[in-house]
Amino acid sequence: MLRELQTQVGKNVDATYKADIALVTGMAVVKNFADKTVDFPAVATVDGFYLVTKERVPTGINCGRGDMSDYDVNFTAIASGEFIKLIVPIVGERYSTDQFIATGLSVGNALMVGVDGKFAKATSTTVPSKIIYTGTVTENGHVLATIEFVGKTVTNA
Numbered sequence: 001m002l003r004e005l006q007t008q009v010g011k012n013v014d015a016t017y018k019a020d021i022a023l024v025t026g027m028a029v030v031k032n033f034a035d036k037t038v039d040f041p042a043v044a045t046v047d048g049f050y051l052v053t054k055e056r057v058p059t060g061i062n063c064g065r066g067d068m069s070d071y072d073v074n075f076t077a078i079a080s081g082e083f084i085k086l087i088v089p090i091v092g093e094r095y096s097t098d099q100f101i102a103t104g105l106s107v108g109n110a111l112m113v114g115v116d117g118k119f120a121k122a123t124s125t126t127v128p129s130k131i132i133y134t135g136t137v138t139e140n141g142h143v144l145a146t147i148e149f150v151g152k153t154v155t156n157a
Contacts, residue, residue, distance in 0.1 A: 001025055001096075001097060001144060002025045002026035002051060002052070002053050002099075003095060003096040003139075006093055008093065013086065013087055014088075015083060015084070015086070016036060017031060017036050017037060017038050017086060018083055018084065019037065019038060019052075019078045019080055019081065019084055020080060021040075021080050022079060022080055023078040023117065024076055024077060024099060025052055026051070026053070026076075026097035026098055027051075027118065028041075028049040028099075028118075029041075029117055030048060030049055030050070038050070038084065038086065040114075040115050041113055041114075041117075044113065044114050046111075046131060047130075049113050050086035050087060051095065052117075053084070054075075054084050071140070089149045091149050091150065092151075094149075095146070096137055096144035096145060096147070097147070098143065098144050099119065100147075101114070101121075102136075102143075103120070103121070105121050105133050107133060107134060107135050108132065109122070110127065110131065110133075110155055110156050111129055111131040112129055113131075128153035129154065129155070130150050130151070131150075132154065133146070134146045134148050
């Protein structure tokens with residue numbers, strides 16, 4: 001799940017790439033420019049990634065439903081080969097996602113994107129990051145990490 005809490009309106013979103021593997025909205029990926037697909041980063045990173053989301057279009061029997069939860073797998077699961085939307089986070093924006101590893105996180109920690117596409121505490125004091133963990137929010141029983149993109153790099157103590 002990906003929630004846009006504070007974002008720039010009218011920002012371009014790339015929708016020309018396909019998932020190379022099964023993904024979940026809210027993950028972070030890198031582009032493969034050669035074959036127009038995305039995948040997880042080969043090594044943990046703090047830049048050069050995109051946030052993944054997709055259009056919320058019901059399929060199959062779900063087309064007959066009046067209302068559906070934003071957490072329904074029809075809206076969050078991304079199959080290999082499916083077109084996706086890639087969001088470039090910029091300074092000043094805030095998002096929340098359930099694609100994070102909570103181990104050792106404290107408000108104000110610098111974050112990085114792991115090789116699993118999830119946000120985690122940046123390792124040691126040697127990884128400067130502009131991604132800051134600002135706490136969690138519980139939304140209808142789902143815990144989401146709130147992250148903010150700041151203008152100055154920070155490291156964890």
